[in-house]
Amino acid sequence: MVDSLPNIAIVELTSPSMATLAPPVPHPLGLRDLNRLRVIESIYRHPGCSRADIARRTGLSRGTVSTVAEELGRAHLIHEHDAPDDPLRPRSTGRPPTLLSLVPGTAFAIGVDIGHRHIRVTVCDLAGEPVAEKWSRVNVDDAPSETLDLAHQLAQQALNEAAVTPGQLLGAGIGLAAPIDQRTGEVKANGILPGWHGVAPASEMQDRLGISVQLANDADMGALGEKVFGAGRAVDDMIYIRLSAGVGAGLILGGQPYRGGYGMAGEIGHVCVQPRGQICRCGNRGCLETVASPVAVTRLLEHVVERPMTPDQLLDLVAAGDRGACRAVADAGEAVGMVVSWIVNVLNPELVVIGGELAAGGDVLLDPIRASIDRHSLPGAAADVQVTAGVLGDRAEVLGAAALILAQSPLALAERVRS
Numbered sequence: 001m002v003d004s005l006p007n008i009a010i011v012e013l014t015s016p017s018m019a020t021l022a023p024p025v026p027h028p029l030g031l032r033d034l035n036r037l038r039v040i041e042s043i044y045r046h047p048g049c050s051r052a053d054i055a056r057r058t059g060l061s062r063g064t065v066s067t068v069a070e071e072l073g074r075a076h077l078i079h080e081h082d083a084p085d086d087p088l089r090p091r092s093t094g095r096p097p098t099l100l101s102l103v104p105g106t107a108f109a110i111g112v113d114i115g116h117r118h119i120r121v122t123v124c125d126l127a128g129e130p131v132a133e134k135w136s137r138v139n140v141d142d143a144p145s146e147t148l149d150l151a152h153q154l155a156q157q158a159l160n161e162a163a164v165t166p167g168q169l170l171g172a173g174i175g176l177a178a179p180i181d182q183r184t185g186e187v188k189a190n191g192i193l194p195g196w197h198g199v200a201p202a203s204e205m206q207d208r209l210g211i212s213v214q215l216a217n218d219a220d221m222g223a224l225g226e227k228v229f230g231a232g233r234a235v236d237d238m239i240y241i242r243l244s245a246g247v248g249a250g251l252i253l254g255g256q257p258y259r260g261g262y263g264m265a266g267e268i269g270h271v272c273v274q275p276r277g278q279i280c281r282c283g284n285r286g287c288l289e290t291v292a293s294p295v296a297v298t299r300l301l302e303h304v305v306e307r308p309m310t311p312d313q314l315l316d317l318v319a320a321g322d323r324g325a326c327r328a329v330a331d332a333g334e335a336v337g338m339v340v341s342w343i344v345n346v347l348n349p350e351l352v353v354i355g356g357e358l359a360a361g362g363d364v365l366l367d368p369i370r371a372s373i374d375r376h377s378l379p380g381a382a383a384d385v386q387v388t389a390g391v392l393g394d395r396a397e398v399l400g401a402a403a404l405i406l407a408q409s410p411l412a413l414a415e416r417v418r419s
């Protein structure tokens with residue numbers, strides 16, 4: 001699952017009480033240490049590879065690769081297995097090579113997704129497979145302490161359920177529905193997550209969990225989740241659009257997450273699309289979020305059905321082909337497509353992945369997004385970009401948050417063998 005994992009910087013926050021597997025403080029590596037790290041990284045990025053594959057990808061000799069693999073086997077970090085049967089493989093080529101993979105249960109990462117109205121927690125093994133997941137509906141916007149306490153409780157429940165010990169943990173990643181100042185780790189959003197302005201959630205969660213914690217914007221984590229595990233695995237330049245209670249974008253450029261100079265890249269939910277439109281929670285007027293969040297779209301139908309509606313009910317109407325519901329979702333798609341067309345002209349992405357609840361609208365949403373990109377982008381850039389729904393659904397953000405931590409596993413495992 002992790003063959004295209006981007007390189008991500010090592011965690012900044014390190015607790016003195018941290019578990020043995022936590023990312024180590026960087027220090028000079030000897031040649032043997034570097035060789036070990038390169039072999040582990042190669043196996044991590046290409047699970048089920050042969051010794052010859054590793055030698056080719058790392059430039060190390062077959063002998064060095066075999067020596068390091070033997071050492072990793074003795075440390076129970078890797079296991080050998082046969083290649084799956086391939087009916088196209090000629091019988092005359094002899095026995096297929098033995099393949100190497102990391103032992104998935106060697107280490108684990110916690111992913112946490114904190115939206116405006118929910119918390120989702122997952123514990124993933126080294127292969128990125130969730131071994132326990134917890135979810136709770138909660139009003140996040142004005143209650144940072146209560147939210148972080150609940151996230152801690154859910155994480156503990158998931159760890160207990162999966163029988164994962166603190167010593168097996170690499171750390172925890174959090175995706176939060178607000179802009180994060182990467183210089184300070186603080187939430188920088190008076191209106192967007194009102195009670196959280198100035199709060200440093202990574203530091204707060206680190207105190208609760210006792211392990212290293214990294215924090216990022218939730219759309220950035222959705223982008224990483226789809227890049228590592230989902231629709232974006234084969235591309236290097238993609239935009240992930242989250243159409244949820246908050247609207248935002250996560251960028252993957254040149255195979256790497258891009259967060260801008262201070263961590264606030266991708267805030268397309270607060271780009272103006274209707275200069276005389278509704279006042280947004282950010283204080284501006286006519287932001288994309290006021291016309292394309294599921295709540296905003298649902299509100300358009302309430303005066304027709306003459307009762308309060310939920311976004312789930314809106315999507316049920318869309319699935320049933322209700323004309324008004326389809327029109328409301330299509331108009332939201334047109335607005336999203338116009339904003340995406342500006343990004344398409346500037347960044348020339350290969351892929352646009354639509355996530356968040358509204359993505360369940362399918363082609364009723366996606367076709368107007370495509371048409372709007374075609375209409376407003378340069379023809380060459382518009383012709384090259386694919387628009388698709390995410391394949392991870394509402395788990396993109398939490399899996400991306402776990403992937404943020406799993407990316408550090410080769411260095412942590414190499415350090416474990418070294419020590």
Ligand SMILES: [Zn+2]
Binds near residue numbers: 270280283284289
């Ligand atoms: Zn706004």
